[in-house]
Amino acid sequence: GAVVSQHPSWVICKSGTSVKIECRSLDFQATTMFWYRQFPKQSLMLMATSNEGSKATYEQGVEKDKFLINHASLTLSTLTVTSAHPEDSSFYICSANSIGNTIYFGEGSWLTVV
């Protein structure tokens, strides 16, 4: 299947700082990417839909000024958690819509805010 890669796999940052997570589609172009968040022992929660060249669409309750999403090219979307706080610590997962309309997921990125 198609390959989606995230970087970094895990990151620790200090409270109040910002951290960027990258999501790349390695062998296909993705006009649409999705960002999810997952807390321990819970299911994946969709945060936003990222469309190349346009603004992201955020799910209800997700602060767009806190979770900045940029999809500047057909193979790269980034999620920046601004002014991170300990409650933002979570597993962040991206996915991309491939040719044939199947969605493939990245490996996920663990964020710990201390």
Next chain:
Amino acid sequence: DAKTTQPTSMDCAEGRAANLPCNHSTISGNEYVYWYRQIHSQGPQYIIHGLKNNETNEMASLIITEDRKSSTLILPHATLRDTAVYYCIVRSINTGTASKLTFGTGTRLQVTL
């Protein structure tokens, strides 16, 4: 997207077939049934999807009832590495748009020796 109902957990002996059911009684005509699984601390892995015909690939088989209100994912010979949370998701496919995947709670499959 239509909602799905799955059992919370299931056990399966290694080497035996694992049959994971899913109810999607409100599925619409343009909605596909997708199955993903998530092994602990990893991103979800695509398994298979179908519209109304049964489907098979190298990982699993998908059996969809004639009225499309339910389906079963079959892992023909479960191994310990198949222990994961399995998600059944219905998703519309509209030409020119990419609809999102909405995850429920899934079925936690435990494969045992």
